[in-house]
Amino acid sequence: MRMPALAALLVAAPIAAQASPIEIMKGPPPADAPEVKIEATQFSTPEVKVKVGQAVKWVNADGATHNVHFRRGPAKGAANAQGRTLNVGDAYVVRFAQSGTYEYIDTLHSTMKGKVVVE
Secondary structure: OHHHHHHHHHHHOOOOOOOOOEEEEOOOOOOOOOEEEEEOOEEOOOEEEEOOOOEEEEEEOOOOOEOOEEEEOOOOOOOOOEOOOEOOOOEEEEEEOOOEEEEEEEOOEEEEEEEEEEO
């Protein structure tokens, strides 16, 4: 009799959602956020190093649209791993909540690659 009740509790218990290792920030970036310019169909700084809790800002200074999509590392497969399309002058700010190496590409221009190393 106890086993069916225990099984029902286990099935009905809510599964805790795992927090995303990245947070897409709205508004102005923190003052200490490194900036990666997107220009000449490349990321101006192909590797950025930050501490856990810091943010990175990408700015589209190119004549074409771009995005930032985390393909490898802690954010791979996260619901917010692919950023929105950035038009000329748009910015995108991501805060990193977990250490690791976050490799990203521009899915609109797949030769554009970069990484953020979070210590």
